[in-house]
Amino acid sequence: MSEPRKLYVKSFGCQMNVYDAQRMTDTLAREGYVETNSAEDADLVILNTCHIREKAAEKVYSELGRLRKQQEEQGRKTMVAVAGCVAQAEGAEIVKRARVVDLVVGPQSYHRLPELIASAEQKRGVVETEFPVEDKFDFLAPPTRQAIARRGPTAFVTVQEGCDKFCTFCVVPYTRGAEVSRPIAKIVEEVARLADGGVREVTLIGQNVNAYHGLDERGRPAGLAELVRRIAAIEGIARVRYTTSHPRDMDDELIAAHRDMPALMPYLHLPVQSGSNRLLAAMNRKHDRELYFEIVERVRAVRPDIAFSSDFIVGFPGETDEDFADTMDLVEKVGFAGAFSFKYSPRPGTPAATHADQIPEAVMNERIYALQALLERQKASFDEACRGRRFDILLEKPGRLPGQIIGRSPYLQSVVVLAPREAIGTLARVEIREVSTRSLAGEVLGGEFFAGGAAASAAHVMREEKVEA
Numbered sequence: 495m496s497e498p499r500k501l502y503v504k505s506f507g508c509q510m511n512v513y514d515a516q517r518m519t520d521t522l523a524r525e526g527y528v529e530t531n532s533a534e535d536a537d538l539v540i541l542n543t544c545h546i547r548e549k550a551a552e553k554v555y556s557e558l559g560r561l562r563k564q565q566e567e568q569g570r571k572t573m574v575a576v577a578g579c580v581a582q583a584e585g586a587e588i589v590k591r592a593r594v595v596d597l598v599v600g601p602q603s604y605h606r607l608p609e610l611i612a613s614a615e616q617k618r619g620v621v622e623t624e625f626p627v628e629d630k631f632d633f634l635a636p637p638t639r640q641a642i643a644r645r646g647p648t649a650f651v652t653v654q655e656g657c658d659k660f661c662t663f664c665v666v667p668y669t670r671g672a673e674v675s676r677p678i679a680k681i682v683e684e685v686a687r688l689a690d691g692g693v694r695e696v697t698l699i700g701q702n703v704n705a706y707h708g709l710d711e712r713g714r715p716a717g718l719a720e721l722v723r724r725i726a727a728i729e730g731i732a733r734v735r736y737t738t739s740h741p742r743d744m745d746d747e748l749i750a751a752h753r754d755m756p757a758l759m760p761y762l763h764l765p766v767q768s769g770s771n772r773l774l775a776a777m778n779r780k781h782d783r784e785l786y787f788e789i790v791e792r793v794r795a796v797r798p799d800i801a802f803s804s805d806f807i808v809g810f811p812g813e814t815d816e817d818f819a820d821t822m823d824l825v826e827k828v829g830f831a832g833a834f835s836f837k838y839s840p841r842p843g844t845p846a847a848t849h850a851d852q853i854p855e856a857v858m859n860e861r862i863y864a865l866q867a868l869l870e871r872q873k874a875s876f877d878e879a880c881r882g883r884r885f886d887i888l889l890e891k892p893g894r895l896p897g898q899i900i901g902r903s904p905y906l907q908s909v910v911v912l913a914p915r916e917a918i919g920t921l922a923r924v925e926i927r928e929v930s931t932r933s934l935a936g937e938v939l940g941g942e943f944f945a946g947g948a949a950a951s952a953a954h955v956m957r958e959e960k961v962e963a
């Protein structure tokens with residue numbers, strides 16, 4: 495038998511890309527490719543790229559430069575594919591600019607990878623960036639039980655792709671196209687399969703996930719709240735999260751879901767971008783700061799233990815000191831447990847990129863420094879307030895030292911505990927004892943594995959053994 499071909503996928507950017515990378519890997523596994531974790535011994539390298547900011551997009555070219563050097567040194571040609579959002583945005587340009595690239599494939603065509611690779615083997619420079627009529631999810635392979643077990647007890651599942659909001663800074667509507675939701679039955683089937691393989695927590699992902707409006711079994715559109723309810727009911731699934739959401743799409747049902755569904759984790763990523771109404775309008779965000787405050791209040795009212803995280807952009811064209819002060823004020827008023835903040839990066843083809851009043855780099859640096867300092871203080875005080883609290887921690891993987899297991903709190907904090915390896919994949923009741931900048935540490939008080947084990951976790955452990963055998 496010939497050696498299996500080795501595949502190395504490197505993902506940049508958001509969780510959608512992490513999910514896509516897994517589905518590409520699963521699809522190519524069916525063609526006999528096995529995963530490797532280094533480009534050096536790969537026969538096929540896929541760079542799964544991000545176009546959201548200039549810096550992210552540039553990474554692909556430095557990575558391609560590295561690959562070219564590596565191939566020269568090794569005296570061996572490896573097939574190189576560029577996938578993801580840069581592939582979608584730049585298409586044939588990439589093949590022209592980087593001779594090492596054999597194939598360019600946009601996010602909507604991953605199901606066609608096997609045939610595209612076959613044609614790139616015949617002739618370099620295959621470019622596929624169409625938005626095909628067929629649903630790629632119908633043709634992408636599901637993960638095998640081994641792949642599910644290897645990836646651990648948490649999983650991402652794409653439920654919605656694309657965006658119709660057209661924020662003036664954002665490339666997503668161009669790279670990922672119009673908003674499309676997968677039907678409920680398909681998502682339920684996928685999650686049931688993951689749960690059967692030992693997954694306990696799913697994060698439903700989409701560029702604008704709370705605009706989800708997939709069809710239910712009777713052909714009627716259902717919202718995200720309904721989807722979450724269906725996912726939470728699947729045996730084995732203990733936790734559900736969703737990301738990334740838009741304030742405009744936090745409807746009554748979804749807010750009520752935070753009250754009614756204990757499985758829905760009390761941690762909500764709700765990007766606001768700016769605290770200035772003038773800028774929110776210029777960004778075409780379709781909401782003002784008052785609406786943001788109102789949503790935060792309403793979710794807090796039904797789920798008092800909820801914590802928020804957000805995304806911010808500083809230095810959007812025309813941003814004045816006053817606008818920025820409004821952002822700082824919004825942060826002070828809401829209080830975030832975590833956040834991502836970015837300097838504005840003009841993206842080709844987006845309306846804001848051609849604004850005359852771009853903000854000088856020095857001003858952006860000053861503002862982002864101040865904003866991040868404030869957000870870090872808030873995160874530190876949130877973490878500190880967790881000392882002495884008791885949480886259910888989903889035990890995910892072995893820690894650095896023997897006996898240590900790393901899990902996640904409801905708020906996505908990493909929590910280190912002492913526990914046996916067999917407890918991975920179960921929920922432990924943990925009291926938080928130590929708090930540091932990167933993680934928390936706690937003591938296990940009990941839980942599915944420790945109190946003799948709930949049926950679900952015992953079954954899970956048995957399944958793991960079967961997989962490994």
Ligand code: 5AD
Binds near residue numbers: 546665839840841
């Ligand atoms: N410049 C800087 N940040 C951006 N984001 C999106 N587009 C840009 C841009 N052009 C940020 C937003 C978004 C996150 C995923 O990336 O904050 O929520």
Ligand code: SF4
Binds near residue numbers: 665670
């Ligand atoms: Fe980057 Fe957006 Fe594409 Fe995700 S969807 S990889 S954030 S450009």
